[in-house]
Structure formats: C-alpha cells, structure tokens
Amino acid sequence: MNGASRAVVGIGNALVDVLSQASEEFVADQGMVKGSMALIDTDRAVALYGAMGPGVEISGGSAANTMAGIASFGGNAAFIGRVSRDQLGEVYTHDLRSAGVRFDTVPADGGMPSGRCLILVTPDAQRTMNTYLGASAELGPDDVDVDLVRAAALTYLEGYLWDAPDAQAAYRFAAQVAHEAGRRVALTLSDAFVVDRHRATFLELVEHDVDVLFANEAEICSLYEVESFDDALQHVSRHCEIAALTRSEKGSVLLRGDEVHVIDASPVPGGHVVDTTGAGDLYAAGVLYGLTSGFDLGRCGRLGAVAAAEVISHLGARPEQPLARLAAPHLSG
Amino acid sequence: MNGASRAVVGIGNALVDVLSQASEEFVADQGMVKGSMALIDTDRAVALYGAMGPGVEISGGSAANTMAGIASFGGNAAFIGRVSRDQLGEVYTHDLRSAGVRFDTVPADGGMPSGRCLILVTPDAQRTMNTYLGASAELGPDDVDVDLVRAAALTYLEGYLWDAPDAQAAYRFAAQVAHEAGRRVALTLSDAFVVDRHRATFLELVEHDVDVLFANEAEICSLYEVESFDDALQHVSRHCEIAALTRSEKGSVLLRGDEVHVIDASPVPGGHVVDTTGAGDLYAAGVLYGLTSGFDLGRCGRLGAVAAAEVISHLGARPEQPLARLAAPHLSG
Numbered sequence: 280m281n282g283a284s285r286a287v288v289g290i291g292n293a294l295v296d297v298l299s300q301a302s303e304e305f306v307a308d309q310g311m312v313k314g315s316m317a318l319i320d321t322d323r324a325v326a327l328y329g330a331m332g333p334g335v336e337i338s339g340g341s342a343a344n345t346m347a348g349i350a351s352f353g354g355n356a357a358f359i360g361r362v363s364r365d366q367l368g369e370v371y372t373h374d375l376r377s378a379g380v381r382f383d384t385v386p387a388d389g390g391m392p393s394g395r396c397l398i399l400v401t402p403d404a405q406r407t408m409n410t411y412l413g414a415s416a417e418l419g420p421d422d423v424d425v426d427l428v429r430a431a432a433l434t435y436l437e438g439y440l441w442d443a444p445d446a447q448a449a450y451r452f453a454a455q456v457a458h459e460a461g462r463r464v465a466l467t468l469s470d471a472f473v474v475d476r477h478r479a480t481f482l483e484l485v486e487h488d489v490d491v492l493f494a495n496e497a498e499i500c501s502l503y504e505v506e507s508f509d510d511a512l513q514h515v516s517r518h519c520e521i522a523a524l525t526r527s528e529k530g531s532v533l534l535r536g537d538e539v540h541v542i543d544a545s546p547v548p549g550g551h552v553v554d555t556t557g558a559g560d561l562y563a564a565g566v567l568y569g570l571t572s573g574f575d576l577g578r579c580g581r582l583g584a585v586a587a588a589e590v591i592s593h594l595g596a597r598p599e600q601p602l603a604r605l606a607a608p609h610l611s612g
Numbered sequence: 613m614n615g616a617s618r619a620v621v622g623i624g625n626a627l628v629d630v631l632s633q634a635s636e637e638f639v640a641d642q643g644m645v646k647g648s649m650a651l652i653d654t655d656r657a658v659a660l661y662g663a664m665g666p667g668v669e670i671s672g673g674s675a676a677n678t679m680a681g682i683a684s685f686g687g688n689a690a691f692i693g694r695v696s697r698d699q700l701g702e703v704y705t706h707d708l709r710s711a712g713v714r715f716d717t718v719p720a721d722g723g724m725p726s727g728r729c730l731i732l733v734t735p736d737a738q739r740t741m742n743t744y745l746g747a748s749a750e751l752g753p754d755d756v757d758v759d760l761v762r763a764a765a766l767t768y769l770e771g772y773l774w775d776a777p778d779a780q781a782a783y784r785f786a787a788q789v790a791h792e793a794g795r796r797v798a799l800t801l802s803d804a805f806v807v808d809r810h811r812a813t814f815l816e817l818v819e820h821d822v823d824v825l826f827a828n829e830a831e832i833c834s835l836y837e838v839e840s841f842d843d844a845l846q847h848v849s850r851h852c853e854i855a856a857l858t859r860s861e862k863g864s865v866l867l868r869g870d871e872v873h874v875i876d877a878s879p880v881p882g883g884h885v886v887d888t889t890g891a892g893d894l895y896a897a898g899v900l901y902g903l904t905s906g907f908d909l910g911r912c913g914r915l916g917a918v919a920a921a922e923v924i925s926h927l928g929a930r931p932e933q934p935l936a937r938l939a940a941p942h943l944s945g
Contacts, residue, residue, distance in 0.1 A: 297703075300932070333680075333707040333930060336669035347666075366699040366725070370630075374666040392699070594927070597666060599633070 284432040284462075285571040286355040290423070290446075290453055291342025291437035292415040293360035293384075294396045295367045296556065297334040298406075298594055301399035305330075306407050313401065316408040316470045318442055324411040327397055336367075337595035338374035339396060340415075341437040341469060344557050344596045348564025348586050350379035351602040352610075354571065357381035357427055359453075363414040367393035378597060384422055387414045398556055404591070406556040412443060419445035420452040428453050429460040432571045433491070435563070438469030438498075441477045454488045463520075465491035467563055468498035475501055485518050491570065492519040493563050496526050523566045523580065525559055525587075533566070533580045542580035545588035548600070557596025561586035565606070581609050617765040617795075618904045619688040623756070623779075623786055624675025624770035625748040626693035626717075627729045628700045629889065630667040631739075631927055634732035638663075639740050646734065649741040649803045651775055657744040660730055669700075670928035671707035672729060673748070674770040674802060677890050677929045681897025681919050683712035684935040687904065690714035690760055692786075696747040700726035711930060717755055720747045731889055737924070739889040745776060752778035753785040761786050762793040765904045766824070768896070771802030771831075774810045787821045796853075798824035800896055801831035808834055818851050824903065825852040826896050829859050856899045856913065858892055858920075866899070866913045875913035878921035881933070890929025894919035898939070914942050 306313050309327065319327065346356035358375060362368030364386040371393060375382045394415035399407045418440070428434050434457040440446040454464045466489045468474050474481055481502060485492060492515060494502065499511040499522075508526070512534065515522045522534045533540040562583035569579030585606045589598050603610065639646050642660065652660065679689035691708060695701030697719040704726060708715045727748035732740045751773070761767050767790040773779040787797045799822045801807050807814055814835060818825060825848060827835065832844040832855075841859070845867065848855045855867045866873040895916035902912030918939045922931050936943065 328706060331706075331710065333671065333711050334703070335928065336703065338666065370667070370669065373661060373664075377664065378666050595668065 284430055286357065286431040287346065287349055287433045287435055287567050287571055288357045288359065288427050288431040289342035289346040289435045290359045290440065290450060292340045292394060292410070292412065292439055293343060293362045293371055294340040294394045294410065294415060295371055296337050296339035296396045296398050296596060297328070298337065298398045298400055298554065298556065299331045299334045301332065301401060303401055306399055306401060311399070311407050311409070313407050314405050315472055316410055316439065319409045319411050321411065324397065327409055331397060331399070335594060336370070337597065338371045339557070339596045341439055341467065341560050342435055343375055343380070344560035345435060345564045345567065346380045347375065347378040347597045348561045348602060349568045351598045352564065352568040352582070352606065353603040354568045357431065359384050359422055359424060359427070361387055361414045361418045361422060362393040363387050363390060365392050367395065368414070374597070383424065387417055390414060390417060400554050400556070404552040404555050406554060416443040417445070418443060418449055420449045423449050423453045423456070425456055428456045429462070431457070431462060433463045433465055433567060435465040435567060437467050438473050438481070441473055441481070447480070458488070463490040464488055465493065465567065467493035467559065468502060471497040471501045474498050478502065489519055491521045491523070493523050493559070493566070495559060496524065499524055521570070521576070523563070523583065525562055531562065531580055531583060533576045535576055538576060540577040540580050542577065542584055545584040547588045548592045552591050554594045555591050557590040558587045560596055561590040561598065565602070578609060582606050585609065617763055619690065619764040620679065620682055620766045620768055620900050620904055621690045621692065621760050621764040622675035622679040622768045623692045623773065623783060625673045625727060625743070625745065625772055626676060626695045626704055627673040627727045627743065627748060628704055629670050629672035629729045629731050629929060630661070631670065631731045631733055631887065631889065632664045632667045634665065634734060636734055639732055639734060644732070644740050644742070646740050647738050648805055649743055649772065652742045652744050654744065657730065660742055664730060664732070668927060669703070670930065671704045672890070672929045674772055674800065674893050675768055676708055676713070677893035678768060678897045678900065679713045680708065680711040680930045681894045681935060682901045684931045685897065685901040685915070685939065686936040687901045690764065692717050692755055692757060692760070694720055694747045694751045694755060695726040696720050696723060698725050700728060701747070707930070716757065720750055723747060723750060733887050733889070737885040737888050739887060749776040750778070751776060751782055753782045756782050756786045756789070758789055761789045762795070764790070764795060766796045766798055766900060768798040768900060770800050771806050771814065774806055774814070780813070791821070796823040797821055798826065798900065800826035800892065801835060804830040804834045807831050811835065822852055824854045824856070826856050826892070826899070828892060829857065832857055854903070854909070856896070856916065858895055864895065864913055864916060866909045868909055871909060873910040873913050875910065875917055878917040880921045881925045885924050887927045888924050890923040891920045893929055894923040894931065898935070911942060915939050918942065
C-alpha cells in the first residue's frame with residue numbers, strides 16, 4: 280500500500296460559486312467582514328441573493344479547486360464531497376470531472392439542495408464569501424472512499440468543513456486510514472474565523488494528525504493566538520513536518536524543520552488582479568503537486584505562486600490556462 | 613394608449629448560457645458550424661455537455677440580453693419568456709431582475725427543465741451555440757402580457773424563437789396587439805440557419821409586421837437569397853421603416869427610407885476581444901434605447917456600437933459595466 284503513489288485526494292465542501300460584482304458599501308451595509316467567509320442559512324441565502332446583482336456561476340469549493348489545480352499541472356487528483364441530485368449538482372460534477380479530477384461521491388437524493396457560495400467581488404478584486412452549505416454539510420465518514428485514501432500519497436482537507444459536525448468525523452476517519460496506510464495528511468486552515476470557532480480541535484489536529492499545514496498569515500496567527508507572523512512560525516515548525524504559509528502579495532514562506540524558503544509572489548498574467556477567489560486553493564495545488572512529485576520545498580512554493588497568480592487573473596477559482604504550461608520553466612530540470 | 617412611452621418589451625428564449633473554452637478541432641469534430649446556433653435535444657445535450665470542458669454559467673437568451681442592455685443604458689425594459697420552476701430558472705429570474713429588467717412570466721411547473729445554451733468559445737473569441745430549449749419552447753400566446761405590450765413603445769422579438777411553434781403564434785399575437793395600440797414592432801433575424809429554415813414566414817413577417825429589423829450580413833443576404841450586402845440593402849429598405857444591419861468589425865449600416873448611416877465599430881474596452889457572445893444583442897440594445905429616446909438614427913447606431921464593444925470584452929452576453937456611463941459622450945447634447 281505504501282507504494283510510489285503520486286495521487287492526492289481532497290475532502291471538502293462541494294459548492295457552486297455565484298460571483299457578483301458589489302460595491303464596498305453593499306458589503307458593509309450587509310454586515311459582512313470583507314475578505315472572510317460566513318455561513319448562511321436558507322432564509323439569509325434567499326434574502327442576500329435577492330439583493331445581489333447578476334451572477335456568474337462557476338464550480339468551486341476550496342479543496343475541489345485545489346484538486347482541479349493539481350489536475351491542471353498534470354497530476355493525479357480525486358475529490359470527496361456531497362452534492363444533491365439536482366441541476367447545480369450536475370453542473371458541479373461535470374465541471375470537476377471535465378477538469379480531470381476523479382469524483383465518485385454519490386449525489387444525495389432528497390434532503391437539502393446542492394450547496395452554493397454567494398461571492399461578492401469588490402472593485403479591489405477582494406472576495407467576500409457567504410456559504411449556504413446545503414447538501415455539502417451532509418458529508419460523513421460513510422462518504423470516505425477508503426480505497427481511494429489508502430492509495431493516495433496524500434489526503435488533503437479544507438478547514439471550512441470543520442463547521443459541519445459529521446464532516447469532522449469524516450476527516451478524522453480519513454486521517455486515520457491514511458496514516459495506517461503510511462500516507463501523509465494535509466490541512467488548510469481556510470479562514471481566520473473558522474479557526475477562531477474551532478481553535479481547540481484544530482490545534483489538536485495540527486499537533487497529532489497533520490503532516491502538511493497550509494494557512495495564511497491571519498489564520499496561523501489566530502491558531503496560536505499570537506500577534507506576529509514570526510511568533511507563529513516558531514510554533515508551527517514544532518508541530519508539522521511541513522508548513523506552507525501565504526502572505527498575499529508578499530508571497531509565501533515554506534518550512535520543514537529548520538529549513539525555510541521565502542518565495543515571492545509570481546507576476547499575474549495580464550498584469551491585472553481581477554478576482555482573488557481561489558488564490559490560496561491554487562497555491563496549495565502547486566505545493567501539493569510539487570510534494571507528490573518529489574520536488575524540493577522551494578520549487579513546490581514556486582509552483583504554488585504560479586498557480587495562485589493564474590487564478591487571480593480572471594473570475595472564478597479554477598485555472599483557465601493549463602498550469603503545466605504556465606509552470607513549465609519550474610517543472611523542467 | 614399611444615402616449616409618450618419609452619418602454620421596450622422583449623419576447624424570446626429564456627436560456628442560461630454555459631460557456632466553455634474549446635479548440636477549433638473540438639468544434640469541427642462535433643460537426644458544428646462555427647459561429648452558428650444549432651438546436652439540440654436532451655440526448656445530444658447530455659452527450660455534448662459530457663464531452664465539453666468545465667463551464668461558466670451566465671444568464672442569456674438573445675432578446676433578454678438586449679433588454680438587460682437597455683436597462684444598463686438607463687432605459688425601461690421588460691421581458692417575456694419561459695423558465696421552469698427549478699434552480700436554473702431561479703438563477704435566470706434573479707439575474708434578469710437584478711439587471712433592472714421587469715420579468716413576470718410565471719415559471720412552468722412540471723414539464724421540461726429550464727433551457728440552456730451550450731456555448732463553445734474558440735481561441736479566436738468566436739462562439740458556437742448549441743441550444744437545448746427545454747421550458748423555453750413552451751412559450752405561447754397566453755404568456756403574452758397584453759397590458760405590457762400595449763404600454764411599451766416597442767415590442768422586440770428574436771428570430772431564434774421561430775423554431776418553437778407556439779412561439780410563432782405568440783409573436784403574431786404580440787405584433788397585432790402592439791400595432792392596434794399604435795406601437796412599433798422590431799425583429800432580429802438571429803441566425804442565418806434560422807432564416808433559412810423559416811424564410812417564407814420571415815419574409816411575410818418582415819413585409820407586413822416589422823417596423824424595425826435587425827440582422828447581420830449573412831442573415832439579411834439569406835433572407836432575400838442574394839449574394840451581396842448591397843443587393844440586400846435594396847430589398848430591405850422597401851419593406852421596413854428602419855433596418856439596422858451589423859457587419860462585425862466593419863461596424864453597421866442603418867437605413868430609414870433613403871437615409872443611410874454607416875457606423876464604425878467602437879474600440880473594445882481593454883483592447884482585446886474575449887467572447888463575441890451577445891454582440892448583436894447588445895448592438896440592438898443601443899439602437900432600441902436610442903430609438904425610444906427619440907435620438908437620430910446615426911446616434912442610435914453609435915450607442916449600439918458602444919454596447920457591442922463592451923459585451924465582447926468579457927465572457928458572457930450581458931453588460932458588466934453600466935452602458936449609461938460608457939456611452940455618456942453619445943448621450944449628452
């Protein structure tokens with residue numbers, strides 16, 4: 280079982296993103312914290328959707344975006360997540376499979392409709408997310424495809440899922456299966472508010488079950504309740520084999536023991552940031568593709584930077600250009 | 613009834629566009645004629661969707677796009693078209709209303725799902741459309757809101773609708789209601805193949821019921837079965853009060869009796885054509901907004917050119933920037 284697998288399996292929310300332009304005033308008037316993710320219920324989803332401008336629907340979900348990125352690099356990726364047997368679920372399944380990601384989770388019959396994320400993109404290209412989980416919240420341990428997890432070099436989970444109770448159990452189960460098969464487990468903290476809501480369980484997980492940790496500056500500082508990024512670095516290097524920490528336009532820092540790589544952000548194709556949705560997801564795709572390809576940590580970080588730069592150059596959180604082509608200078612030699 | 617209305621009501625297909633990048637080879641291998649529209653049934657829709665790459669969903673439909681354009685100019689626009697009571701129907705209704713278009717057609721219960729148009733965008737920014745009409749084909753005379761048509765200065769129909777039998781009856785009824793109220797009727801021929809399928813009834817309609825005709829070069833030549841654009845001009849000026857004829861990057865020609873305006877294409881914002889979907893629809897929006905505002909024909913054509921240039925600068929067939937702002941130099945004075 281512990282063979283030379285390069286496959287990655289992601290477990291996360293299956294959400295169709297509904298992207299809409301919005302003013303700073305609209306975001307403030309709706310009581311949102313710009314740049315963050317809030318969970319919303321059906322009533323709020325209906326009210327907010329009614330107030331929003333025209334939308335563009337693009338399949339998303341953090342870990343699924345990462346898997347689409349790995350496939351775009353030419354890697355082997357699979358996804359576990361729940362949609363309902365409805366139109367949005369069909370769209371979601373089509374988009375993920377046609378991006379080259381294996382996706383076999385059986386759609387739920389009856390129950391809640393497929394989940395969606397109402398994303399407001401402000402003129403500064405920042406995204407503010409309002410997630411109606413729907414069927415996505417129904418993910419549980421039974422959905423974890425044990426053979427898939429055992430066969431994958433790495434199992435990757437998004438922290439967003441931590442808000443769904445059965446999903447926590449699903450992740451703990453997947454982590455156990457992966458480790459028993461001698462595989463690695465990766466986690467992204469996803470959002471500073473999610474970390475704040477679940478700090479104790481996240482800390483426990485990071486200390487015991489996570490080999491590769493992804494976080495941005497706000498998330499890692501929130502996890503350890505420290506003020507500075509440098510303080511957070513001290514903590515994280517004690518707990519995880521590898522940490523990959525993003526800092527927006529300042530690039531990223533990757534750590535393994537006392538090995539540190541400081542990586543610049545890559546130039547954005549076209550020179551213009553359109554929509555930051557998916558930046559962290561695609562950074563993770565580059566790093567995970569690099570790790571499972573046996574690349575050194577610095578090169579993994581550079582692949583992450585290239586993927587993040589591509590996805591912020593257009594609307595939506597999945598790559599539009601083949602990352603294998605964009606990253607070619609970093610892949611050869 | 614024949615008061616100073618500036619409202620326009622559009623009647624057409626209610627379709628969610630599914631846009632996907634495709635190679636020239638894919639379009640050819642699938643037996644499509646690049647740049648045209650083909651009607652597809654359920655089986656073909658499933659097969660083609662399965663073969664297509666990941667998609668972006670944006671509400672569309674030709675006449676509805678035109679109405680969204682008129683609203684974006686600050687005009688008064690309404691739409692009549694059929695969706696089903698399903699997720700895509702909800703998305704469609706939201707997007708049209710939030711664009712400022714009145715849309716009160718009651719969604720169909722049961723029956724076919726909401727219609728969609730699978731659009732392949734090739735690297736040259738051309739779009740090739742495959743329409744699954746679904747609930748949209750169920751439009752009939754009963755859906756025509758008589759008060760809305762009577763009150764509107766102009767009723768606008770898309771030729772695409774000609775493929776749905778009850779919709780022909782709906783349009784004839786709407787034209788009759790409009791003319792009895794002393795209003796004008798406009799038609800866009802939509803597609804050279806649609807014209808070819810329905811030449812006799814289109815000719816009859818153009819000669820007797822259409823006051824304002826929109827067509828591109830291929831469509832108007834097909835209608836009159838002539839080889840040259842100049843020959844087509846001779847024919848059309850005898851039948852319609854106004855004709856607005858588009859010629860892609862060569863701009864457009866507008867005719868009223870012996871009055872002729874030759875209008876250049878407008879510069880594309882950002883300088884780069886991304887997706888030509890909706891170019892004709894938005895050209896019509898500018899012309900109709902101008903006509904119902906009492907502008908001279910040349911100015912109407914320039915508004916059309918500005919609107920068309922905006923919509924081809926991004927993915928999707930609805931304006932992303934307010935046309936009232938983009939067209940401000942042509943609106944004042």
